[in-house]
Ligand code: PEP
């Protein structure tokens with residue numbers, strides 16, 4: 001749909017969430033998939049034909065999705081994402097959507113109006129989900145809703161396959177079906193209204209290495225086709241209608257970024273060793289098999305966080321033991337000889353594991369999530385542990401439990417793990433009996449009792465994404481209080497230090513796998529705090545390695561002493577910035593790191 005041309009001032013700066021690094025300059029192609037629905041009441045005699053029209057639309061949607069699925073299933077690089085289309089086909093059977101709309105039509109609303117009402121109810125339900133990943137699955141329901149609406153209104157959908165020339169794609173939220181039909185060569189970047197770091201767009205853009213900025217809220221209503229624009233997927237900046245001067249500046253930044261990218265690849269095979277000969281393991285955080293090539297390309301030393309929940313999401317049944325075994329085995333074989341840290345299910349609520357009937361919670365972030373869910377659903381937990389242990393026969397596995405809040409919890413996990421190990425021994429099924437056990441430190445209570453926890457496990461991994469949320473009482477997904485979400489807050493630095501000290505005293509490794517680990521600017525602080533392993537988005541590994549090789553633990557410790565005298569995160573940030581610019585002006589002198 002082409003919108004009326006809006007006046008866009010020169011150098012209109014917008015800031016969203018940069019989810020896939022890199023700079024692209026080009027013209028916009030607007031894919032506005034939002035159908036304009038006429039909402040009206042109908043006569044009682046029209047109800048049955050309106051219900052029939054809605055069911056016809058559902059069938060048409062099913063046919064369309066199957067066609068997309070057939071057309072892409074032959075493309076190797078997209079196979080991994082086919083499950084998204086299956087999810088959409090499943091949503092077409094969802095009772096809340098289909099029966100809900102039918103009920104609303106019977107209340108004498110036309111099909112479009114009824115569907116609109118039900119979609120808005122579903123959106124509210126999703127918005128109340130605490131878990132960022134699950135909340136973003138709202139986009140699947142939105143995509144199906146929009147497809148149905150377009151069929152009902154007869155509006156034509158412009159797809160990515162219709163893009164005639166290389167352009168920056170602007171859309172409300174990228175439909176997985178769109179991304180699967182697209183021609184990679186024609187896409188310079190993605191810019192969307194919706195989304196966060198774990199939305200489909202973000203994951204896909206990262207694995208295809210296409211710059212992307214998401215979460216701009218209203219970008220689709222601000223732009224038109226062929227409007228010149230610049231996108232910086234590292235900083236999240238989008239510039240509409242750039243001036244000659246801005247254009248030149250970003251062209252230069254783009255060239256420097258690409259030059260740096262090429263140069264950084266040289267670091268792939270170099271060890272991450274500091275100037276004082278400290279070896280820091282730099283590992284990757286992975287969710288999908290499609291990310292393996294990226295991890296290898298950037299030289300990650302194995303996986304520091306494998307988020308297994310991605311195997312469970314967007315489907316009606318949890319994966320069985322064999323399916324999990326095959327997924328874990330694949331990643332272990334890909335990463336050999338390096339270790340793979342498999343985190344057990346970090347999920348909350350029953351939305352995506354339908355056979356388990358869990359009630360809604362008033363406070364999901366503080367509720368039945370992560371290890372608490374697994375300890376309640378012990379059968380499911382044991383099944384996952386069996387699959388992980390069986391996979392350990394094919395490579396070096398480390399098992400990590402999420403959101404541990406105290407010693408009793410980890411002891412229960414270990415007892416269950418021992419039961420599963422005994423079962424496998426009884427069945428003569430091979431596994432690695434030396435498999436290392438660790439926990440994510442992401443609750444304040446775990447920080448306080450870290451010395452006790454350290455006696456129970458082989459390693460700690462600090463999950464700063466949640467640790468910051470729980471320590472500072474700041475919802476990690478709430479844009480209204482995002483200004484309070486501060487990794488350099490003095491309380492956070494002290495929490496990290498306490499965990500590192502406890503780990504060191506007990507002689508166990510302490511890593512970090514939250515987003516903070518992948519920020520090169522923090523490398524010296526993290527060294528000084530005492531971390532021995534950093535796990536991050538694979539694309540960050542060469543950048544962090546380049547910085548680490550020019551720093552020393554001793555200098556980090558001195559810096560931490562200085563930072564610990566400062567009372568606010570802002571002062572810490574300023575001091576750190578000055579220190580890093582002074583030490584590595586070629587890297588931190590500009591914003592291209
Ligand atoms: C974290 O909390 O820092 C973490 C790495 O886990 P997730 O982002 O999956 O909650």
Ligand code: MG
Nearest residue numbers: 442463465466
């Ligand atoms: Mg977490």
